[in-house]
Amino acid sequence: MKKELWVDLTDWDKDAATAAIESGADAILTDDAHRVKELGRIKTIAKNGDLVPGKDVYEVLLKDRITEDKAVSLSKKGYVIVRTTDWTVIPLENLVAQSDKIIAGVSDENEAAMAIGVLEKGVFGIVLKNKDPAVIKKVSEMVRGSGIKLQLSSFTIKSVTPAGMGDRVCVDTCSLMKDGEGMMVGNTSSSFLLVHAETLENPYVAPRPFRVNAGAVHAYALMADGKTSYLSELKAGDRVLIAGSSGNTREVTVGRVKIESRPLLLVEAESGDSRLSLVLQNAETIRLVGEDKKAVSVVDIKPGDKVLGRIESGGRHFGHSVEETILEK
Known part of the structure; x- marks a missing residue:
């Protein structure tokens, strides 16, 4: 915090x-x-x-x-x-x-x-x-610049598969992000992937370093106060946690949220006994952060690749961390 x-x-x-x-x-x-x-x-x-x-x-x-x-x-x-x-x-x-x-x-x-x-x-x-x-x-x-430092883990990609159409969330912040920075997002509250901000050049669209195309509406995002929020519930004025590839974090303010129907991908990965998944838009501009701290597009990720994420203990109740057994699949 x-x-x-x-x-x-x-x-x-x-x-x-x-x-x-x-x-x-x-x-x-x-x-x-x-x-x-x-x-x-x-x-x-x-x-x-x-x-x-x-x-x-x-x-x-x-x-x-x-x-x-x-x-x-x-x-x-x-x-x-x-x-x-x-x-x-x-x-x-x-x-x-x-x-x-x-x-x-x-x-x-x-x-x-x-x-x-x-x-x-x-x-x-x-x-x-x-x-x-x-x-x-x-x-x-x-x-x-004194936000908490997250302990990031290396996850091995197990599969990347089409997940049909669905609603995804672009989080437009009031701050400019740098290469290596993004939001911590996950299908469950026990593990998150570092989803890279749109800071990189692309042949099709200009960089939008204030934006993270964070994932599908149901996903959890880590907030600046240590809680989680569904991506669908984010709104202007909320404070989200931005993390860097080294685990350094800072708080930024949400300026706008865009929810639109797009083709999706299901990314599944594991680290030791921990498994995680995340549904992201199927587009070249959507990137995770590799073990080498470089951004990698979801259309290029393949099984065996290493990406950065975080494992959380316990579960969540209304966004708060709780010490109880919660099964999420």
Whole structure:
């Protein structure tokens, strides 16, 4: 899940607030929410804000075990901003292991890099106290690139067969993707293939690097919040997970979804005892990602080829991961 970036501007600075909004920060701490809202739509933490200090958000200065325990206790009521004079002395791991509502207070890009380096799945994000627009933009870029890293596996193609006509989903995002990037999609919630974005040149159509022709309407896609969604249910404003061939991920926003009837292919593959399948459009522009991290068209894939995917444990209930036995075929 993407970590949030809050910017502490209780010492007001309009230029810094503008930089925070334009850089994609998630919230601003301020003594007056109205003057933030005059600049743009963004969540505010203020007495008159979207989140209220002392009610929804708490602050703790970490000094010792007692203050650590206090932070954990307060996190049961709301988000907790934790600050310290030296993150190398009091590690975040102690807090992260006990709460997913901890926000690390940092003052510059170096502290932000250190905090992001230890912020694992359970942490909520960081709050930056710095009015330099350049620092705000740099830290925002760091946070946007700090998504979870997926452990990808190599799958051996077993068969690629025609699957008749059906409805497939093109996911047009508000971001440009690079070679090697795409969406994690699968017929079942236990395994996914990396479906490549339309970034490559083609004799028939121009590249559309904002698009992933992701598969048939019934398929699952991994979302930015760790849940899954049926491709047919995606809509403008949803946040999907984009993965690279090395497992690095980022969050992007869906701008449009196109569902159209097209000829389909059933791709079946296996990795050890795990089998997966995915129904994709039968077209040269639809590509998976090979073991060599290069895009390969579904019309060229043959049994024995290696492609990248992911194996998930447990099952899914309304998109949430659950530890129970679910049989999907």
